[in-house]
Amino acid sequence: xxxTETRIQKKNQSAIKAAGLKVFSQFGFRGSTLDQIATxxxxxxxxxxxxxxxxxxxxxxxxxxxxxxxxQPVRDIDPEGEPVxxxxxxAIHKMKMSRLYPRESRxxxxxxxxxxxxxxSVLTCELRDVVQSLAQLISNWSEAGxxxxxxxxxxxxxxxxxxxxxxxFDVQVQAILGDGDHFHDAEQYLEDMLRRMLTV
Amino acid sequence: xxxTETRIQKKNQSAIKAAGLKVFSQFGFRGSTLDQIATxxxxxxxxxxxxxxxxxxxxxxxxxxxxxxxxQPVRDIDPEGEPVxxxxxxAIHKMKMSRLYPRESRxxxxxxxxxxxxxxSVLTCELRDVVQSLAQLISNWSEAGxxxxxxxxxxxxxxxxxxxxxxxFDVQVQAILGDGDHFHDAEQYLEDMLRRMLTV
DNA sequence: GTCTATATCTGGATAGAC
DNA sequence: GTCTATCCAGATATAGAC
Numbered sequence: 198x199x200x201t202e203t204r205i206q207k208k209n210q211s212a213i214k215a216a217g218l219k220v221f222s223q224f225g226f227r228g229s230t231l232d233q234i235a236t237x238x239x240x241x242x243x244x245x246x247x248x249x250x251x252x253x254x255x256x257x258x259x260x261x262x263x264x265x266x267x268x269q270p271v272r273d274i275d276p277e278g279e280p281v282x283x284x285x286x287x288a289i290h291k292m293k294m295s296r297l298y299p300r301e302s303r304x305x306x307x308x309x310x311x312x313x314x315x316x317x318s319v320l321t322c323e324l325r326d327v328v329q330s331l332a333q334l335i336s337n338w339s340e341a342g343x344x345x346x347x348x349x350x351x352x353x354x355x356x357x358x359x360x361x362x363x364x365x366f367d368v369q370v371q372a373i374l375g376d377g378d379h380f381h382d383a384e385q386y387l388e389d390m391l392r393r394m395l396t397v
Numbered sequence: 398x399x400x401t402e403t404r405i406q407k408k409n410q411s412a413i414k415a416a417g418l419k420v421f422s423q424f425g426f427r428g429s430t431l432d433q434i435a436t437x438x439x440x441x442x443x444x445x446x447x448x449x450x451x452x453x454x455x456x457x458x459x460x461x462x463x464x465x466x467x468x469q470p471v472r473d474i475d476p477e478g479e480p481v482x483x484x485x486x487x488a489i490h491k492m493k494m495s496r497l498y499p500r501e502s503r504x505x506x507x508x509x510x511x512x513x514x515x516x517x518s519v520l521t522c523e524l525r526d527v528v529q530s531l532a533q534l535i536s537n538w539s540e541a542g543x544x545x546x547x548x549x550x551x552x553x554x555x556x557x558x559x560x561x562x563x564x565x566f567d568v569q570v571q572a573i574l575g576d577g578d579h580f581h582d583a584e585q586y587l588e589d590m591l592r593r594m595l596t597v
Numbered sequence: 598g599t600c601t602a603t604a605t606c607t608g609g610a611t612a613g614a615c
Numbered sequence: 616g617t618c619t620a621t622c623c624a625g626a627t628a629t630a631g632a633c
Contacts (some may be wrong), residue, residue, distance in 0.1 A: 225428050242601070326575050372525055430609085443612095452610090
């Protein structure tokens with residue numbers, strides 16, 4: 198029986214996190230309520246607090262998961278690979294994540310816009326280190342003449358800004374372009390842009 | 398005496414809007430409280446509700462003002478001007494607005510991320526029309542051979558994404574680059590990028 | 598493990614004195 | 616015009632039955 202109980206636990210925890218993601222990504226931490234998460238997950242409010250000690254615990258579990266998934270693709274960039282293709286692959290991967298996981302993107306955006314009160318330490322440690330490594334790699338590629346000389350940090354920011362824009366500002370994009378999937382065109386544009394910026 | 402009262406009114410309304418901007422831009426509509434706005438503005442809670450009928454009224458006054466300021470620079474683009482310079486001027490102007498009014502940018506970002514419940518109609522009307530006009534203008538420039546052939550919508554989105562990124566994701570930028578004003582470098586990068594994308 | 602009921606607190610808005 | 620006091624809805628979290 199223990200196995201069955203564990204399966205229920207996993208299932209409910211997943212349901213709570215899925216519901217939390219949906220609600221938090223739309224309203225931010227303070228704007229979200231346990232009632233919403235309860236309704237969304239199909240569980241009762243006390244039952245949610247049986248699995249997570251508090252509203253904040255759900256939120257932080259989501260953020261922790263998010264940051265891991267967020268940083269891995271940056272770490273996966275191969276220093277030995279072909280520079281333009283490595284950067285392009287990363288950018289395209291990031292764009293696909295925006296299409297597939299727009300709520301994760303919005304959850305993160307909400308947290309950052311509000312001053313990142315819960316993950317500021319992660320930003321100034323892990324994120325900073327990972328990005329500095331990547332920036333160094335890009336600089337090396339520049340110096341070796343493999344890509345054009347370019348500010349690596351603002352290059353990275355431009356990739357983030359453009360990819361996340363289509364997830365975070367989705368309603369605005371749809372208001373202008375009409376309903377539908379505009380990620381394909383966005384990806385084309387981004388690829389074109391990066392090739393122009395990177396090729397010598 | 399009436400004149401003095403009016404001056405007090407203006408002063409208090411301004412104080413409330415300034416405080417509201419500060420609070421709403423950080424916590425979003427639902428995450429903000431009248432108490433915070435009261436503390437921030439130095440007025441009492443009932444006194445705030447003497448000047449604005451509700452919390453929502455403050456928020457909407459801010460958004461309305463914002464959208465006006467937001468769209469004007471797009472309208473100011475001169476169809477008769479030199480295309481590359483016109484687009485560049487717009488982009489640089491937008492970047493300067495991000496530096497000077499980051500809270501306005503974050504207020505808007507919060508609203509859009511949360512699905513734009515209060516301004517969706519404006520997005521699908523005014524914003525849409527203004528952007529379509531600009532896109533048409535850019536297409537004409539492309540066809541006339543004055544700039545490179547480019548997707549006008551995604552060009553516009555890329556300008557928005559990059560300029561607003563430095564306001565909305567300020568804490569992240571500072572976590573990576575360290576404290577300081579990084580708008581100058583960002584502007585340089587953006588200008589370089591646009592010249593590469595636009596020149597034939 | 599899951600529910601009903603509830604304690605406790607906070608927030609938006611109002612009443613009424615000054 | 617501005618304040619104190621207060622109402623009432625809604626929110627987190629807990630108690631305790633099942």
